[in-house]
Amino acid sequence: xxxxxxxxxxxxxxxxxxxxxxxxxxxxxxxxxxxxxxxxxxxxxxxxxxxxxxxxxxxxxxxxxxxxxxxxxxxxxxxxxxxxxxxxxxxxxxxxxxxxxxxxxxxxxxx
Amino acid sequence: xxxxxxxxxxxxxxxxxxxxxxxxxxxxxxxxxxxxxxxxxxxxxxxxxxxxxxxxxxxxxxxxxxxxxxxxxxxxxxxxxxxxxxxxxxxxxxxxxxxxxxxxxxxxxxxxx
Numbered sequence: 150x151x152x153x154x155x156x157x158x159x160x161x162x163x164x165x166x167x168x169x170x171x172x173x174x175x176x177x178x179x180x181x182x183x184x185x186x187x188x189x190x191x192x193x194x195x196x197x198x199x200x201x202x203x204x205x206x207x208x209x210x211x212x213x214x215x216x217x218x219x220x221x222x223x224x225x226x227x228x229x230x231x232x233x234x235x236x237x238x239x240x241x242x243x244x245x246x247x248x249x250x251x252x253x254x255x256x257x258x259x260x
Numbered sequence: 261x262x263x264x265x266x267x268x269x270x271x272x273x274x275x276x277x278x279x280x281x282x283x284x285x286x287x288x289x290x291x292x293x294x295x296x297x298x299x300x301x302x303x304x305x306x307x308x309x310x311x312x313x314x315x316x317x318x319x320x321x322x323x324x325x326x327x328x329x330x331x332x333x334x335x336x337x338x339x340x341x342x343x344x345x346x347x348x349x350x351x352x353x354x355x356x357x358x359x360x361x362x363x364x365x366x367x368x369x370x371x372x373x
Contacts, residue, residue, distance in 0.1 A: 153302065181360045192264075192350055192364035193303070236302070240360055246291055246310050247318070248362065250302030 151176045155251035162258050165226050170254045173219040178242030182220050185236040227258045264365035272371045273341045281336040289355025292334035296347040341372045
């Protein structure tokens with residue numbers, strides 16, 4: 150069964166305190182792995198797509214990496230405006246229209 | 261360029277009432293999706309439309325129907341609402357210009373009493 154597990158469920162950081170969010174997945178064949186940011190009361194906002202193990206993508210203080218079983222979203226020197234829920238999703242090879250989402254990590258960055 | 265729009269933003273229904281959630285995209289995307297998001301759970305796919313004129317079931321289709329009205333619009337209908345359908349509903353679209361990436365609307369918060 151295809152599934153995605155994100156950890157931790159919630160993370161509180163001080164401003165400037167770097168950390169990582171984890172997304173582990175089980176899928177019959179991975180087409181792509183996606184990271185989204187979701188602010189309260191809003192729809193998910195696209196951050197990154199990763200396609201193959203070893204791939205890395207960066208945007209400002211965020212860096213996403215991918216292995217054969219999991220992905221990490223590294224947050225370097227976070228700021229309060231990075232506070233949000235971060236969602237991970239996988240797209241399977243057998244049907245490009247089926248995406249499986251994790252339940253997210255809620256990040257709170259204190260000034 | 262508005263991206264993906266959804267109406268209404270909020271809705272309260274009584275058990276047994278019906279309603280239609282509307283979604284439109286202006287990115288010329290072929291594929292459109294309906295998800296529901298419940299506390300502590302990931303987004304779950306209800307139905308999708310890979311192209312105009314086609315629709316397919318997702319993970320949780322029971323109690324819902326969809327219509328792909330044209331390339332821009334994809335609606336979700338609840339024929340007889342139940343309290344278990346209280347959720348936040350998101351529409352998304354994906355197309356050649358976006359590769360595999362889905363772009364989401366702002367959501368509809370539905371409460372069924």
